[in-house]
Amino acid sequence: MNILQINSSARAFDNGQGSHSTRLANELAAALQQAHPGAQLTVRDLARQPHPALDEPTLQALFTPAEARTPEQAARVALDDALIAELQAADVVVLGVPMYNFGVSTQLKNWIDAISRARVTFEYTATGPRGLLQGKKVYAVLTRGGKYRGTPADSQVPYLKTVLAFLGMTDVEFIYAEGLNMGPEAEAAALADARNGIAAAVHTARTEAIA
Template sequence: MTDATRILRIDASARTDGSITRALTDSIIARFGQAEVTVRDLANPLPQIDGDWIAANFTPAEQRTPEQAQTLALSDELVAELRAADVIVLGAPVYNFSVPAALKAWIDLVARAGETFAYTETGPQGLLTGKRAVVALASGGTEIGSDIDFAGRYIRHMLAFIGITEVEFVAADQLAIDAEGSMRKANEAVAALAA
């Protein structure tokens, strides 16, 4: 048995070389020392949900056909990765003020009623509690946390929706305006993270 922190690393940048968010996620994970790291690289695209997926998802598990179970197999795998993780380290560039389409596809596959959230009398309740997320965001011109940042707010909302409310951001924002200052600020934020 190991007591190592279990990390789920999610890279959403389309760039596999020269990606700021990938470099930041490397640095963030290094802060945890000896950790078990599962990597989900969204540069290897995930399928979009479709009518067959929706039908399978809304069929009770005990009534699903083998074909429906197969349709949900990847989604089940992604949810299992989240459940197994103590910490989610997510690297995401800001594309056109929001998240990359690849990250939205991942969110659509893991935000499942009865699996990662439940409907209650008081509204939706996240089921993946007790986890921590560290999110590295990079942008050319968008200031993270500003009125035009639809990426950071959306990521925070969706993580909370599935129960992950301890969320920290490392921002390398406005790189096109002050790359050196932005990277210095991001690296200082990484150095200040508690492991």
């Protein structure tokens, strides 16, 4: 089994310090490896390896036939190709998703833009769009300073459900750590809730693997 972990915090994880989302994503990925002996883990930290935004030169490169691209255009497309290849090879995807200004981070949005490519990860058919990244399990670890689960202020979950399903990834499980900035007790409770969610998710994964 191949596990792909995407850390999308703006802060790089360093020596046990850094973002809650990255720390919890690390814990989930490690637990999944333990539950599936022999599983291979690939980690893409978008703070340590920032991915360029989708801009006009990138669009021009993507819409230029491969044989006609300049060396600069080919190099830019290759950056996106690498992210797509990682995702295509993954059986399980772990997303560390902090909330920034009620949305996902720029780092995660750039990754999503990079992996969303017509005729590669999705296609349009006579009956509508069809995702080409099917059969993957996705875990999204959501970390928030306040509490937004199930409220109109939570734009992350609808967005992630929509874009992942568009690409064919419909088996998505969300794990929450909310209230992290509401005082030490709330922070401790939020982390405990998230770790309980991680334990439950891994237990289910282990049970399904045995079955």
